[in-house]
Amino acid sequence: KNEVEQSPQNLTAQEGEFITINCSYSVGISALHWLQQHPGGGIVSLFMLSSGKKKHGRLIATINIQEKHSSLHITASHPRDSAVYICAASGGGADGLTFGKGTHLIIQP
């Protein structure tokens, strides 16, 4: 069974700062997902990656398969980035995702 760990659990930063959220997992995966959850509860998919790096706007996600580690970066952070960021791992087959506990990010103006 995969264990997915995230750090930090909570992060408060000033607007404009570069943000890094880390995720590690215990067994090999087929893909790693980064998701965003807003206070209302809805979950939005940000990235799905199985190797290398992906970029979308100010968000960048990287993964190191050998080290079983992924990072989510936010450049030029903005208060609207405040949310819970969750990483989730998939192990192939038809099973669902194994989620981390999430990182609660607050960006102060």
Add this chain to the structure above:
Amino acid sequence: EPEVTQTPSHQVTQMGQEVILRCVPISNHLYFYWYRQILGQKVEFLVSFYNNEISEKSEIFDDQFSVERPDGSNFTLKIRSTKLEDSAMYFCASSAGGGGNTEAFFGQGTRLTVV
């Protein structure tokens, strides 16, 4: 943009009652999932569904739970006899491919409160 729709957004039920949570997945998706999130905890996998049958279920998904795709559009989660500990946010998700190798689209969730 296509989206996964869940109804109701909030349901309050008495302990022991049956509830049905409804989901309309994205129309060309083939894989469907239910997850739950107890307040303050992480999201947990309940069940995956493909080709009109359960593909995999977690240990949480015991005999009180069932899923159904009664027609071409709806995907439902039934909890037969609710318990206080079933209070949680329930998320439906769908994806075009399986194995977690394609992007999953989540609904806004149904907050279930058992009293």
